[in-house]
Amino acid sequence: MDSLPIIAFVEKIVYTATGKYLNLIQKQIIFGTMMDKSYFTIAEEIGYSEGYVRDEGSKLWKLMSDNLNENITKANAKSRLRSWEFPEGSPQLYLDHSHYRNSLQNSILINNYNDVNIAIYQEQGQTSSVSGSNLCDLSQMPALKLCLGRVQEIYLLEQAILTHQLIEITGLIGVGKTTLMVQLVDKVKDNFESVIWRNCSFYNSWRELKLELIQIFNNNQISEFEQDNLNYKLLSYLKKHKCLLILDQCETLFQEGQNAGIYRSGYEKCEQFLDYTTNLEHQSCVFFVSNVQRKSLAKQESSYLLKLSGLQESAKEILRIANLKQDEKWSLLIEQYGAIPLYLKIATQSINTLFNNQVSAFLNYQIIPDDLEDILLKQWQYLSKLEQKIMIVVSQEEQEITLETLLHNLSEHPSSLFKAIQSLLRRNLLEKREDENYCNFVTLPIIKQFINELVSADS
Numbered sequence: 001m002d003s004l005p006i007i008a009f010v011e012k013i014v015y016t017a018t019g020k021y022l023n024l025i026q027k028q029i030i031f032g033t034m035m036d037k038s039y040f041t042i043a044e045e046i047g048y049s050e051g052y053v054r055d056e057g058s059k060l061w062k063l064m065s066d067n068l069n070e071n072i073t074k075a076n077a078k079s080r081l082r083s084w085e086f087p088e089g090s091p092q093l094y095l096d097h098s099h100y101r102n103s104l105q106n107s108i109l110i111n112n113y114n115d116v117n118i119a120i121y122q123e124q125g126q127t128s129s130v131s132g133s134n135l136c137d138l139s140q141m142p143a144l145k146l147c148l149g150r151v152q153e154i155y156l157l158e159q160a161i162l163t164h165q166l167i168e169i170t171g172l173i174g175v176g177k178t179t180l181m182v183q184l185v186d187k188v189k190d191n192f193e194s195v196i197w198r199n200c201s202f203y204n205s206w207r208e209l210k211l212e213l214i215q216i217f218n219n220n221q222i223s224e225f226e227q228d229n230l231n232y233k234l235l236s237y238l239k240k241h242k243c244l245l246i247l248d249q250c251e252t253l254f255q256e257g258q259n260a261g262i263y264r265s266g267y268e269k270c271e272q273f274l275d276y277t278t279n280l281e282h283q284s285c286v287f288f289v290s291n292v293q294r295k296s297l298a299k300q301e302s303s304y305l306l307k308l309s310g311l312q313e314s315a316k317e318i319l320r321i322a323n324l325k326q327d328e329k330w331s332l333l334i335e336q337y338g339a340i341p342l343y344l345k346i347a348t349q350s351i352n353t354l355f356n357n358q359v360s361a362f363l364n365y366q367i368i369p370d371d372l373e374d375i376l377l378k379q380w381q382y383l384s385k386l387e388q389k390i391m392i393v394v395s396q397e398e399q400e401i402t403l404e405t406l407l408h409n410l411s412e413h414p415s416s417l418f419k420a421i422q423s424l425l426r427r428n429l430l431e432k433r434e435d436e437n438y439c440n441f442v443t444l445p446i447i448k449q450f451i452n453e454l455v456s457a458d459s
């Protein structure tokens with residue numbers, strides 16, 4: 001039996017009792033239970049601790065029992081819920097939020113933190129669906145997941161969509177760009193005629209990606225004859241229809257080992273497309289989501305840039321969900337890791353397995369977890385030689401470093417140095433702090449530690 005009506009039924013009860021929709025963990029618990037999965041398996045699949053998932057499950061069954069006047073437990077939930085007669089797809093079961101079915105389909109799919117590069121996509125029979133005038137292809141969009149905080153960012157983006165035709169979201173790997181975008185799409189997709197999500201890392205050239213997009217817009221038809229002037233054809237579609245196009249993992253369009261933002265061969269025309277997107281008048285909105293900021297963005301008045309930083313207070317929730325023992329070092333860990341959700345999730349796994357859930361014990365050893373080291377090393381290898389030199393000098397300083405100190409310590413030609421600093425800013429590896437007279441630069445403590453260890457291992 002389709003689990004969606006059951007999840008919708010439970011949500012109706014929960015909503016009536018509490019005024020709240022089911023959260024993602026609750027949906028995963030119901031979905032998992034209907035598939036005879038244990039709490040342990042559900043927890044593993046979604047990347048949470050078993051204890052947390054079990055507690056959430058108990059609360060959910062208690063609420064159901066109270067409201068249905070019968071004793072519902074994890075053990076009998078499947079048979080009890082199936083005993084109700086659900087006409088499949090019956091609309092009255094669903095709460096009144098029109099895109100509900102889609103959001104459920106997204107949210108019940110498994111995911112965990114390893115999806116930075118390998119996203120687990122929705123399983124859909126078809127890659128795209130056309131209903132009435134709406135065309136929706138979210139087959140490459142990762143599943144909707146828990147998204148802590150980000151209320152302000154979602155608000156800003158909802159406003160920006162109304163006024164901008166190109167929106168760029170940038171921030172370090174793992175800061176939560178994709179997670180934020182999935183939330184946003186779920187919220188705004190009904191306002192567009194077409195919604196398409198593409199992961200740029202799946203394509204070998206801009207042409208390949210463009211051809212596929214045009215094919216989707218043209219209902220899978222494209223003749224040999226039409227294969228010229230593709231940027232224009234794509235733009236014509238954006239002009240004719242109100243379309244939301246999300247290009248995720250756009251850092252894969254850029255070259256490695258050089259200053260950031262130089263397109264790889266085969267992708268150069270993407271910049272022309274983005275330029276036109278901002279210059280021509282239309283109702284569509286294109287999102288460019290990337291660890292690396294575009295070079296030419298500053299020139300584009302009609303584009304909007306959101307630089308995403310770590311979580312704020314809600315970073316603690318990640319530690320709480322991982323069942324870490326409360327101690328006075330939580331804030332220190334969050335600060336050292338820049339409140340980057342992926343970094344923190346990786347740290348909590350080491351703290352769970354090796355340090356008996358104690359943050360202070362983990363921090364005493366000053367280790368960098370393996371998985372995090374892999375991410376930082378990969379990022380390091382993308383840098384140009386001069387960028388690496390700058391990062392080494394920045395990492396040796398306890399405090400922020402001034403431009404003058406960098407110039408003095410590196411004895412490079414100022415023009416090359418300025419370019420490399422700008423490139424590091426575009427990579428979000430350096431952050432600028434301005435005071436009245438000076439421009440200072442900083443990086444995250446964990447990145448400094450990684451670079452210092454790398455340098456001392458080499459010498």
Ligand SMILES: Nc1ncnc2c1ncn2[C@@H]1O[C@H](COP(=O)(O)OP(=O)(O)O)[C@@H](O)[C@H]1O
Nearest residue numbers: 113146147148173174175176177178179341342
């Ligand atoms: N706001 C958030 N709340 C909870 N977890 C988050 C949040 N943002 C990101 N994460 C988690 O951090 C990891 C990396 O997120 P992702 O969106 O893939 O980052 P990015 O796209 O910036 O590389 C994922 O496991 C994701 O679940």
Ligand SMILES: [Mg+2]
Nearest residue numbers: 116177178249
């Ligand atoms: Mg991403």
